[in-house]
Amino acid sequence: MSVKVCKFGGTSMADGNVIKNVKKIIESDSARKFIVVSAPGKRYSGDVKVTDLLYACHEKIMSEGSANGSFSAVRARYENIVNELGLNFDINSVLDETEKAIERECDEDFTASRGEYLCARIMAEALGAKFIDAADVIFFKENGALDGTRSYKAVAEALSRVKLAVFPGFYGTGANGKVKTFSRGGSDISGAIVARAVGASLYENWTDVSGFLACDPRIVDSPKCIKTISYKELRELSYMGANVLHNESIFPVRKANIPVQIKNTFRPEDEGTSILPTSRYIPSGKTVTGIAGKKNFTVIFIEKSLMNSEIGFICKVLDVLAKEKVSIEHIPSGIDTMSLVIESAELDNFKLERILEGIKNAVEPDIIRVIENIALIATVGHGMSSSVGTSARLFNAIASAKINIKMIDQGSSELNIIVGVKNDDYEKCIRAIYGEFFG
Numbered sequence: 001m002s003v004k005v006c007k008f009g010g011t012s013m014a015d016g017n018v019i020k021n022v023k024k025i026i027e028s029d030s031a032r033k034f035i036v037v038s039a040p041g042k043r044y045s046g047d048v049k050v051t052d053l054l055y056a057c058h059e060k061i062m063s064e065g066s067a068n069g070s071f072s073a074v075r076a077r078y079e080n081i082v083n084e085l086g087l088n089f090d091i092n093s094v095l096d097e098t099e100k101a102i103e104r105e106c107d108e109d110f111t112a113s114r115g116e117y118l119c120a121r122i123m124a125e126a127l128g129a130k131f132i133d134a135a136d137v138i139f140f141k142e143n144g145a146l147d148g149t150r151s152y153k154a155v156a157e158a159l160s161r162v163k164l165a166v167f168p169g170f171y172g173t174g175a176n177g178k179v180k181t182f183s184r185g186g187s188d189i190s191g192a193i194v195a196r197a198v199g200a201s202l203y204e205n206w207t208d209v210s211g212f213l214a215c216d217p218r219i220v221d222s223p224k225c226i227k228t229i230s231y232k233e234l235r236e237l238s239y240m241g242a243n244v245l246h247n248e249s250i251f252p253v254r255k256a257n258i259p260v261q262i263k264n265t266f267r268p269e270d271e272g273t274s275i276l277p278t279s280r281y282i283p284s285g286k287t288v289t290g291i292a293g294k295k296n297f298t299v300i301f302i303e304k305s306l307m308n309s310e311i312g313f314i315c316k317v318l319d320v321l322a323k324e325k326v327s328i329e330h331i332p333s334g335i336d337t338m339s340l341v342i343e344s345a346e347l348d349n350f351k352l353e354r355i356l357e358g359i360k361n362a363v364e365p366d367i368i369r370v371i372e373n374i375a376l377i378a379t380v381g382h383g384m385s386s387s388v389g390t391s392a393r394l395f396n397a398i399a400s401a402k403i404n405i406k407m408i409d410q411g412s413s414e415l416n417i418i419v420g421v422k423n424d425d426y427e428k429c430i431r432a433i434y435g436e437f438f439g
């Protein structure tokens with residue numbers, strides 16, 4: 001029998017009326033058995049997500065020793081939801097307990113996790129489903145990574161013989177036994193863990209958009225929606241900033257070849273985007289699947305004659321960065337040159353100075369130069385490797401827009417070409433590439 005795991009994001013949980021739609025969606029398909037929810041998100045632009053209210057609450061507890069009224073905005077959100085849903089559920093006692101617990105625990109992750117906890121408690125009531133606390137079934141290892149083996153087993157055990165269950169997303173239990181959250185947007189990962197644990201036939205991720213768009217709609221007006229995309233393409237695009245799904249959320253489902261469907265809670269009839277294992281993915285015939293990018297990178301350019309024949313050169317350079325605990329995004333290289341592309345946020349002035357000094361000492365380069373304010377743009381698609389002339393089309397489009405390319409990196413899978421341009425050219429460059437391949 002097919003089992004679907006459905007994750008509903010913050011905007012799908014924003015208020016009681018939207019939750020009524022969510023309930024209809026779940027009840028319209030008996031395969032939708034295991035539900036993962038985020039905390040209520042924004043109801044309108046300018047509104048504040050419950051998770052952000054909770055982080056503010058934690059700040060208050062840290063500075064003043066108690067929540068001092070800062071929990072009242074959180075309380076009001078949940079009271080309204082319960083009223084709008086017309087539920088006979090004593091949410092006030094749960095809120096009282098929660099307020100006491102966050103003051104007592106005085107722990108940022110615990111406080112932030114209560115957004116999902118409260119939402120899942122209400123959703124379980126609304127659906128007449130079993131509430132399963134993520135703290136009892138999702139576990140992290142000592143190093144902070146997910147303990148997949150333990151979590152999949154615990155989720156599967158908790159769900160055996162359960163017909164309908166609701167889980168709070170975003171958190172689990174750390175190696176120290178305390179509640180620990182994933183990074184922001186992490187309920188997507190929780191949904192993927194549950195899907196993997198039960199061997200779901202589909203992981204539905206319900207959001208407020210009708211699928212994954214070929215590029216950022218703030219840059220290109222109404223870009224095309226991607227109907228199917230492979231895990232690998234999605235990973236490339238979401239890593240580069242396309243943020244419909246948390247960029248780590250595909251790992252659990254990918255291993256088990258479980259497809260993911262992105263759906264829109266506000267337009268459930270829209271098809272959405274299917275994210276498929278690469279083996280089951282049938283290329284759309286399009287050369288490019290999508291374009292994504294990020295601003296604010298720093299490039300350290302190094303030149304040294306006969307660099308290639310100097311054994312251990314790259315290793316020595318990378319060692320300098322490892323000692324400074326800086327991660328590198330890309331390392332395009334030539335015979336006598338290499339560039340290190342680093343997210344600028346990783347570098348404060350002193351760190352950059354120390355890295356430059358370290359590299360000079362370690363490898364004595366002929367030239368070492370820093371280029372700042374670089375944006376990276378990834379053009380991604382399985383079709384790129386098989387169509388002749390793709391890079392020519394890409395570079396021509398960029399040249400015709402009179403944009404100077406500062407760096408090029410073609411992923412070894414030939415799945416993507418990444419170009420580095422000035423931050424100021426970022427939007428123009430995305431429009432040029434989109435125009436060429438989708439216009």
Ligand code: ASP
Pocket residue numbers: 009010038039049051052115169170183184185186187188
């Ligand atoms: N509520 C959390 C956040 O705002 C997690 C999530 O929405 O997935 O980041």
